[in-house]
Amino acid sequence: MMIRILQILITGYFGAFLLLLAGLGVGWSRMNLSPEQPIAFPHTIHVTRLGLPCNFCHLYVDKGKHATVPPLSICMSCHQNIATDRPEIVKLTGYFERGEPIAWNRIHKVPDFVYFTHKRHIKAGIDCSACHGEIGAMKKVWRVRSLKMGFCVTCHEKYGAPQDCATCHK
Amino acid sequence: MTDFPESLFHLPSPAYLHLIRYILLGATLTFFAYAGLVLGGSVLSVSTSLGDRNGKDSFVRPLSRHFMEASSLSLLPILILALLPLITVGLIATSLFHFSLNVGSNLWPGVLILAVSGSLLLLLYKAGDPSIHSPGTVRLLLGGGGTGLFFLAYLLVIVQTGSYMNTELWQFSDRPVTLFLTWNNCARIGLYLLLSLAAAGARLLQIMYGKNGINARQGNAMKNTAKGITLATLLLLPFLIVADIYTLPTAALNGMVYLTGAFLLLLPWAAVIVLLESFRNDRSGSGTVIFILVILTFPVAVTLDHLGREQATAEKMILLQEKSETEKTAPPPGAETPVKKKQDLFAEGENVFDKVCSACHRFDQKLVGPPYNLVVPRYRGKVDELKAFIRNPVKLDPAYPAMPKLGLKEEEIEAVAVFLLEKTRDVQ
Numbered sequence: 001m002m003i004r005i006l007q008i009l010i011t012g013y014f015g016a017f018l019l020l021l022a023g024l025g026v027g028w029s030r031m032n033l034s035p036e037q038p039i040a041f042p043h044t045i046h047v048t049r050l051g052l053p054c055n056f057c058h059l060y061v062d063k064g065k066h067a068t069v070p071p072l073s074i075c076m077s078c079h080q081n082i083a084t085d086r087p088e089i090v091k092l093t094g095y096f097e098r099g100e101p102i103a104w105n106r107i108h109k110v111p112d113f114v115y116f117t118h119k120r121h122i123k124a125g126i127d128c129s130a131c132h133g134e135i136g137a138m139k140k141v142w143r144v145r146s147l148k149m150g151f152c153v154t155c156h157e158k159y160g161a162p163q164d165c166a167t168c169h170k
Numbered sequence: 171m172t173d174f175p176e177s178l179f180h181l182p183s184p185a186y187l188h189l190i191r192y193i194l195l196g197a198t199l200t201f202f203a204y205a206g207l208v209l210g211g212s213v214l215s216v217s218t219s220l221g222d223r224n225g226k227d228s229f230v231r232p233l234s235r236h237f238m239e240a241s242s243l244s245l246l247p248i249l250i251l252a253l254l255p256l257i258t259v260g261l262i263a264t265s266l267f268h269f270s271l272n273v274g275s276n277l278w279p280g281v282l283i284l285a286v287s288g289s290l291l292l293l294l295y296k297a298g299d300p301s302i303h304s305p306g307t308v309r310l311l312l313g314g315g316g317t318g319l320f321f322l323a324y325l326l327v328i329v330q331t332g333s334y335m336n337t338e339l340w341q342f343s344d345r346p347v348t349l350f351l352t353w354n355n356c357a358r359i360g361l362y363l364l365l366s367l368a369a370a371g372a373r374l375l376q377i378m379y380g381k382n383g384i385n386a387r388q389g390n391a392m393k394n395t396a397k398g399i400t401l402a403t404l405l406l407l408p409f410l411i412v413a414d415i416y417t418l419p420t421a422a423l424n425g426m427v428y429l430t431g432a433f434l435l436l437l438p439w440a441a442v443i444v445l446l447e448s449f450r451n452d453r454s455g456s457g458t459v460i461f462i463l464v465i466l467t468f469p470v471a472v473t474l475d476h477l478g479r480e481q482a483t484a485e486k487m488i489l490l491q492e493k494s495e496t497e498k499t500a501p502p503p504g505a506e507t508p509v510k511k512k513q514d515l516f517a518e519g520e521n522v523f524d525k526v527c528s529a530c531h532r533f534d535q536k537l538v539g540p541p542y543n544l545v546v547p548r549y550r551g552k553v554d555e556l557k558a559f560i561r562n563p564v565k566l567d568p569a570y571p572a573m574p575k576l577g578l579k580e581e582e583i584e585a586v587a588v589f590l591l592e593k594t595r596d597v598q
Contacts, residue, residue, distance in 0.1 A: 003450045007443055010405075014439040017408035018432060024416060025428035033420070048492065050529050056574045077538045077571065078529055130341055133421060134485035144421035144482075145338055158342055 034142030035105040039088050039095075047136035054128055054135075062122040069104050072096050107143050108132070115170045130155070190262050191487075195476045197255030198331060203369075203468035204242075204251035205285075206362060209317070209324050210370030211241020212292055214399070216313040233392060238296050240374040240396075248289045256285055256327070277330045284323035291316030328362055329355045335422045335479040337486065357413040358475070364403045364410060365467055371399035372441070372464040376457035400460065401445055404438045407467075411435055414474070422478035430474045437467045512588065519589025522582045530573070533593065539573055546594040549587075556587045 046052050055061050057070035076096050083089050095102050108131075110116050121131075128135060133144035145151055149168075156163050215237035222230040260278035295313040332355040333339070342348040375396035378389060415431045441463035448456040523531075530538035549556040560583050563573035578586070 003446050007446050010442050010446065011439065013405070014408060014435055014442075017412055018435050020412055021415065021428065021431050021435065024412070025425075028423055028428070029425075033423075048489075049525070051526060051576045051578070053574055053577075081537050082529060127341075130338075133337070134489055137485035137488040146420045151338070154348070155341075158345065158348065 031143075033107070033144075034140055035107060037105055037140070038102050039091055040140065041088075042139050043135050043141060044137060044139050061118045061128075064119055065117040067118050072102065107141055108147065110147055114168050116168070124159070124161075126159075191480070193262060194259055194331075195472070197259040198327075198472045198475070199469050200251045201255045201259075201327065202362060202472050203465055204247065205320070205324055205327075206366035206468060207369045207373060207465070208241045208243045208248065208252070208289070208292070209320055209363075210366035210368070211237050211239075211243065211373070212295075212313065212317040212320065214367065214370050214374075215241065216295075216310070216317050219310060219313070229388065229391065232388070233395065236374055236377060236392060237370065240370050240377055241292075241296075242373065243289070243292055243296055245293060248293070253282075253285060253289065256282055256323075277326045281323050281326045281330070284319045284326070288316050288319030288321075288323055292320060324362070324366075325359060328359050331475055331479070332358055335475070335482040336419050337421050337482045338419055352417070354414065354417040354419065357410055357417050361407070361410040361414055361471060364407050365464070365471065368400050368403040368407070368438075368441075369461070369464050369468070371396050371403065372457070372461040375400060376461045379454040379457035397445060397448070400464070401442065404442050404445075404464070407438045408435055418478055419482060422482040424477070424481045426477050427474060427481070430470060430477060434467065434470045434474060437463050437470060441467075512592075515585045515588045516592055518582070519585035519587070519592075522578065522586040523589060526576060526578070527586065539570060540567065542590055543594055543597045546590045547597055550591065553587050553591060556590070557583050560587060 046057070047054070057074055058067040059070065059074075061067035072092070072095060075092060079089050079092055084093065092102075131145055131147075133142075135141060152168065153163060155161070156167075161167075215234045218230055218237060219234040221227075222234070256278075260282055291312050293316075295309060295316050298309050298312070329350040332352065333349050336349070336352060336354065339349050339352070375393060378393045378396060381389060411431060411434050415427065418427065441460050444456055444459050444463065448460075531540075531542055533542045535541050546556070549559075560576070560578065561580075563575060565572045
């Protein structure tokens with residue numbers, strides 16, 4: 001009898017951890033590290049095969065706070081003529097002809113109370129992959145860094161970059 | 171990172187690369203389980219004999235000896251199941267991860283030295299019979315030293331394999347403390363050590379069930395000791411499993427990792443249930459069942475590491491594969507490169523054009539960039555200027571956007587320049 005009760009207790013004990021793990025899993029999938037995009041844009045082709053540099057499309061990455069996702073005119077400078085029969089490019093042309101900007105889903109985002117700027121980091125010679133992983137090998141972009149405070153501060157510590165609160169919390 | 175070590179190791183070909191990842195998996199599968207058992211048994215054996223310096227106690231002395239028996243340490247298995255995998259992985263992973271992926275800190279040589287010397291001392295410790303040969307202190311020194319060295323080796327393998335999945339720290343590979351001292355590694359160390367103790371406890375239990383000769387009271391006491399150790403460690407295990415998964419780097423997460431984590435919880439649960447059952451109904455089979463359940467937990471934990479590692483390095487692997495493919499087509503370094511014939515250059519140039527330039531250029535038509543028939547004839551007889559432009563384009567015509575820098579190799583620039591001039595030779 002005693003043993004039976006212990007066994008049930010133990011099952012509850014392990015079950016609680018299983019639930020905890022399931023909770024972590026749900027939290028992870030809710031983070032949605034790789035949201036669906038209106039057009040399946042492959043960085044693999046454009047970066048690794050064509051060798052386009054990042055700032056060919058992300059125009060302001062070394063100039064401003066935001067890297068910005070490219071305007072349609074950049075895509076169309078090539079896709080007016082290239083691969084025009086592919087379904088994804090037909091969609092792209094549709095947006096362009098309607099004059100409608102594409103609503104890309106944001107993948108990397110820090111909360112509003114955090115100040116982040118690309119320019120200083122790029123000027124300091126930090127590679128995109130430090131914070132974004134190897135984008136050039138991703139068919140679909142996904143977020144590979146937590147972008148939590150610990151992530152930023154660890155690196156600032158190593159590079160001797162400013163660490164006082166006001167640097168990132170204005 | 172200098173070029174020097176990189177030139178010593180050739181990049182693995184894609185097929186080889188594939189193989190290597192599974193060699194690492196296979197080696198860690200056998201290493202963690204067997205070395206864990208050895209480690210757990212030795213730790214328990216040495217720590218029990220600490221309480222009995224002169225080796226006289228009629229309970230502790232055989233207990234210590236039985237723990238050593240439970241560790242299953244002997245020459246052939248330790249060579250095949252622990253040291254051989256280490257050597258293989260050490261050699262291969264050194265060339266793959268250290269030199270190709272620029273993970274600077276490399277613990278494998280240290281691991282090997284520690285593991286070999288540790289297992290030697292432990293073998294001596296096990297061989298010495300305390301009652302006849304060596305006095306207690308010498309034996310303790312052998313056992314303590316061996317356990318310590320082996321323990322360190324085990325620890326280093328855990329943190330080294332952990333660093334492979336923490337891609338975001340690779341940029342700090344010249345700072346071992348940052349690279350290795352992570353919460354995830356702490357959790358994994360705890361997990362594997364607890365598992366080691368649990369495995370040794372379960373193995374002792376299995377051995378005790380098989381022994382009939384010894385007096386019943388002592389046998390029971392030992393069985394209960396074994397059950398207590400196994401139970402306590404298995405009950406602590408869930409904390410570390412959840413901590414391990416919670417502290418995994420973002421890049422290492424995927425659905426399979428969570429599923430494997432769940433499975434990792436189920437095995438110790440089953441072992442505990444069987445163990446409790448044995449208090450009520452003491453059948454000799456339960457020892458074996460418990461031991462199998464505990465020892466099977468190791469491969470599941472290793473699979474979890476493997477899945478995280480595969481996920482975190484997926485993109486690096488793709489890039490590496492491409493790099494090795496382009497390297498394979500390039501002539502081997504040091505081989506004589508005869509002056510290429512013009513036809514070869516032309517064919518190569520056409521290839522570059524198709525792959526790269528054709529995205530923006532045609533010969534007779536404006537695309538992103540100007541038609542070649544218009545602009546290339548200006549470079550006749552000035553091939554170096556053309557090459558300089560392709561190598562490092564400058565903004566020229568306000569009617570066009572700037573041409574991006576393309577990052578071609580020098581041979582490709584040479585070839586495509588020859589191709590363009592040749593193709594536009596007859597244009598007016």
